[in-house]
Amino acid sequence: MKIERVNAKKLASFASLFILTIGAIIILVPLVWTFSTSLKTPAEVFSDNFFPKVWNWKNYSYAVTSIPFFRYLMNTLIILIPVLIGTVFSSALCAYGFARFNFRGKRILFLVLLATMMLPGQVTMIPMFIMFKEIGWVDSFLPLIIPSFFGGGAFNIFLIRQFMRGIPRELDEAAYMDGASRWKIFTKVMLPLSTPPMVAVSIFTFMGVWNDFQGPLIYLNSTDNYTLALGLSMFKGMYNIEWNMLMAATILIMLPALIVFFVAQKYFIEGISISSATKG
Template sequence: MKNNKTTKKIFDHVGLILLSALMIFPVLWWVFASFKPSGELTSTNLLPVRWTLENYIKGWHVTQDLTFGRFFLNTLLIVLTNVVGAVFTSSLAAYGFGRLNFKFKNFWFAVVMMTLMLPSQVTVVSQYIMYSKMGLVNTYLPLNLPYCLGGGAFFIFLMVQFVRGIPKELDESAKIDGSTTFQIYARIILPLLKAPLTTVAIYAFTWSWDDFYSQILYISTPAKYTVGLGLRMLIDAWEIQWGKLLAMSLVSIIPALILFFTRQKDFVEGVATSGLKG
């Protein structure tokens, strides 16, 4: 019996290793291809015959006036604004739905949850017309406002689950001490939401960083381009600059990878326990 269990474990581990190797192979090819000169990109060799940083050096300088450094700064400005806005406004909205009593609360919460079923493509035309009439096209505000006005139904729902799980006796004790409603939120509720706040921050960061669709829709000036739009500049009607594209796309994912792996524990905790609260 013991030998059978050992054999099963061996086969399980071998199978997992093979599947992992199969899934990670395209990523390895991507990494190694970014160090290949243009003439080697079509070769079947995984490792470069001649290693070079040419793709990174030339790819960083998109034009004489624009570099990917500018695109990174533009993207970070958008992303950090979205992260702060989503963390604050979604927790504030969740506090209202999870703790306060007001007229038609359940109805409005149901309306918020119903927006989860609406694809973004359904509302994109009306949103663009609204932002255009407000004179916000070709600015970052259309990319920031959705995150700064509640952050979206998913973030609110995630927060509500945690807020409902916090004992209400803490609120009552704070009220006896003379705390206002906002002070209860800031001093009692918010410090206890570390896990969901981290999860919301990571989601807001990655979604904002990868939001190519909205960026290409609202931003038209190259000086305001984000990393995603900067990568698109390496593709034109006549040529795709594969070496530069591979190198810069690899660089573009580094911030998201650093954030995820450094805060992975809080992220997993927030997702795993969100369905257990309330």
């Protein structure tokens, strides 16, 4: 019986490893194709060769200089940094209220908050655009930044709230007995202990803002205000597309997101797993 169990475990482990390997290959093939295309000449892009005969690393320097790459990078960072701060802080503050305060209608309000995740972005897109247009914020970064300071998103609130519910209340009571206010308990006790889900929210937010194409496309009209995601469209001409330059710029834009994920993946996985395992 023991031998059969060991063999069954080995078979299950091998099957899991095989499925994960196939999945990894399927995911990596487009990435390898993008990298390969970024090193080809325009004549080789549509050839049968998967890899270029000569690796043209100059494509990367041409991709950076053919568009105002660093200007678009600065615009992206101008949007990204405030959105990160606003999203993480406001979602943590809302999560703290749902996790630690008891008030009338709390459950109903939380259910309404979760229900907003079922609304697609297209439903609120036009009303929000009309509102920002009426107050004169179109063609500025404000419509992409200011909303992040008002809640931080239902999923982010849910994720951090689930984690905070798992933190013992005795810590709050001990801090309160020492004379700490609710605000001090939040900033000195709850925030430091909630680092894993906050890092997970930060990664989600970073990925969303860094790769966001729809938001800047709607609100930014001037090419000087373009972000990196919008800047990629500059490689598309009226009659042709410079695929090798486009792929080179895509790889350059992709690198920071990959670095951030691999550096913070420990906290990311911890935050997701612990928050998902917490009941309530």
